[in-house]
Amino acid sequence: MEIIKCENLQKIYQDNGVPVHALKGINLTINKGEFTVIAGPSGSGKTTLLNLLGALDKPTEGTVYFNGEVLYKKKRRELSRLRLENFGFVFQAYNLIPVLTALENIEFSMMLLGIPEKERREKAITLMEELGIAELANKRPNEMSGGQQQRVAVVRAIVNDPDVVFADEPTANLDSKTGDNLLNLMQEMNEKKQITFIFSSHDKQVMERAKRLLILKDGLLEKDN
Template identity: 50%
Template structure:
């Protein structure tokens, strides 16, 4: 089932002296439960594409359909609500809230969605166990390693059972062991919860694990291979 559809999407940054065509006519679809990697060199438009899929940025032209709804027509308040309910983000530099514990970080969005405490606690423990941090719920981000912080970020992204997880260079700051560990966890959750994972990366280890690899160059899709 097609859950995400991009049609001739362009993104042009024209605020600087030189106009930058970051995404140049991308048309791709994603089906439910995909584990896909968008790869390409720096400046190829990976992050911009991911931001547009996540509603953080608007395409200059073209349309993005999510579950048949045109994301580009959403008002800004609708987009925020859409993100909260449908998308989980994993960032390169983890971006956890430093003053909250791992548990509080994971349950943050559930709180925003006003989940009952009982359900919140159950889901938080379930996710922390799933990412192998069941015993570190009360630790603050500063007390965790980079790999552990990124696992908390994945747990946070999955908390409200979103349709997609958009992960922007999730392994860029991790060592090999942490990278493989994180990828295994994400793959397992992808299969168990049937959540669509889309990575932007230039990490060969991620590419190797992905079941679909979309290559971007100068903002254009140059290859789209499903394994």
């Protein structure tokens, strides 16, 4: 079942007045429950594509559909709601909110959805226990290792039961063992909850796990395996 589709997706950045074609026309369909990795060398447009699919950025040309609806016809408020309810994000630099504890970081998205405190706390604790990070509940990001932070970030991304999780180089700052554990966790979520995962990565470890591997080169889709 198709969940995300893009047609002729182009993105031109201005670099000191010089136009840079980051994406030169990508056509792509992602189906529900896929574990897709967008790979390619640095500067190939992986992160740009991920950001466009995740409604974090706007294309210069082309269209992105989510569940059949054009993303960029939506207002900012509607895009925020979409990201809150349907998307989850995992960043390379973890990007947890530094003044909140791990538990609060996970609760935060639920708070934005208006879920009552008791209910969201219970859900966050249950998830943390399931994923073996319950002991991190009261730690702030600066008290956790990179791997621990990224696990919390994954829980934050899936806590609202999104349709799609976008993960931008999630293992880039982690050692291979920690990266492997994190990928296990994501794979488990993908299989158990049928959450679609879209990665951008040039990490072999990630590519090996992909059910579908998209190779980008110079802003164009070179391979789709």
